[in-house]
Amino acid sequence: xxxxxxxxxxxxxxxxxxxxxxxxxxxxxxxxxxxxxxxxxxxxxxxxxxxxxxxxxxxxxxxxxxxxxxxxxxxxxxxxxxxxxxxxxxxxxxxxxxxxxxxxxxxxxxxxxxxxxxxxxxxxxxxxxxxxxxxxxxxxxxxxxxxxxxxxxxxxxxxxx
Numbered sequence: 001x002x003x004x005x006x007x008x009x010x011x012x013x014x015x016x017x018x019x020x021x022x023x024x025x026x027x028x029x030x031x032x033x034x035x036x037x038x039x040x041x042x043x044x045x046x047x048x049x050x051x052x053x054x055x056x057x058x059x060x061x062x063x064x065x066x067x068x069x070x071x072x073x074x075x076x077x078x079x080x081x082x083x084x085x086x087x088x089x090x091x092x093x094x095x096x097x098x099x100x101x102x103x104x105x106x107x108x109x110x111x112x113x114x115x116x117x118x119x120x121x122x123x124x125x126x127x128x129x130x131x132x133x134x135x136x137x138x139x140x141x142x143x144x145x146x147x148x149x150x151x152x153x154x155x156x157x158x159x160x161x
Contacts, residue, residue, distance in 0.1 A: 006147075007145050007146065007147045008145070008146045008147075008149060009140065009142070009143060009144070009145050009146075010143050010144050010145075010146065010154070010156075011142050011143040012029065012030075012031060012142075012143035012144050012156070013031070013143075014030075014031045014033050014034075014053070014159075015158060015159055015160070016030075016156050016157065016158065016159055017029065017030050017072075017073060017076065017156070017157050017158070017159040018030075018143075018144060018154070018155070018156055019069060019072075019153075019154070019155040019156075019157060020132070020135075020146075020149070020152050020153070020154055021064055021069075021152055021153040021154075021155065022064060022129060022131040022132060022150060022152040022153075023064065023131060024062070024063075024064065024129045024130065024131055025060065025061060025062050025063070025064065025128055025129025025130075025131060025132055026060075026061045026063070026064050026068050026069060026072060027058065027059070027060050027061075027111065027128065027132055027135065027137075028058070028059045028060075028061075028069070028072035028073065028076060029056055029057070029058050029059075029137055029144055030056070030057050030076050030080060030159055031053065031054060031055070031056060031057075031139065032051045032052065032053055032054070032055040032056065032057060032080065032105065032139070033053055033080060034053050035083075036050060036051035036052060036053060036055065037049070037050055037051075038051065038079070038083075038085070038086060038105055039085040039086065040085065040086045040088065040105075040121065040123070041085045041086065041087045041088065042088045042121050043088075043089075043090045046085075047121070049086075049105060049106070049123065051105065051106065051107075052107070052139070054139045054140060054141050055105070055106055055107050055139045056105070056106065056107070056109065056137060056138075056139040056144065057076055057079055057080055057103065057104075057105050058103065058104045058105075058109045058126055058137055059072045059075050059076055059101050059102070059103045060101065060102050060103075060104075060111060060126050060127060060128040060129070060132070061100060061101045062100065062129055063100070068100075068101075071100065071101055072101060073157075073159070073161065074161065075101050075103060076103075076159070077159070077161050079103060079105070086103060086105060086123075087118075088118065088119060088120065088121045089118045089119050090119065091116065091119050092116075093118070093119065095118070096116050096117050096118050096119055097117070099117045099118045102117045102118050102126060102127050103126070104123050104124070104125070104126040105123050106123040106124055107138060107139055108124055108136065108137065108138040108139075109123070109124060109125070109126050109136070109137050110124060110125055110126070110134065110135070110136045111125075111126050111127070111128030111132045111133060111134065111135040111136075112125055112126070112127065112128065112133060112134070113127070113128060113129060113130045113132070113133040114133070115127050131150045131152070132150065132152075134148045135147070135148050135149060135150070136148055
């Protein structure tokens with residue numbers, strides 16, 4: 001799919017989730033909100049991430065259906081509202097190919113189809129389906145700035161369980 005070389009600003013409230021629904025994958029985005037401290041667990045250390053309310057939690061799934069969207073919402077809810085830590089698997093971990101959803105937290109996230117799911121401690125890159133390769137999402141005070149967005153369905157839904 002062609003990726004336009006422009007950016008698009010989309011408003012996003014803390015009470016909303018933005019969904020980008022492609023043909024082979026789905027990306028879900030929520031604001032970090034006021035409790036901006038998150039824990040990133042790697043094989044060797046625990047890293048404390050301090051984030052701003054307008055920063056983003058981005059989740060990527062390798063499927064497109066209602067079940068996937070419910071899963072994305074649940075994963076994002078577990079991280080933002082239940083304070084579940086972000087877990088980074090070691091390289092070549094046997095669970096990597098079975099991860100249905102992967103997550104990144106930060107000011108900006110770039111999706112790549114050239115990395116192994118769940119193994120990147122740098123929170124500025126996230127594994128995604130081919131159609132979302134090079135998609136860049138950045139949190140803004142008003143919402144989200146998106147660059148390199150492919151042809152996809154863009155939806156806003158309430159972020160509640």
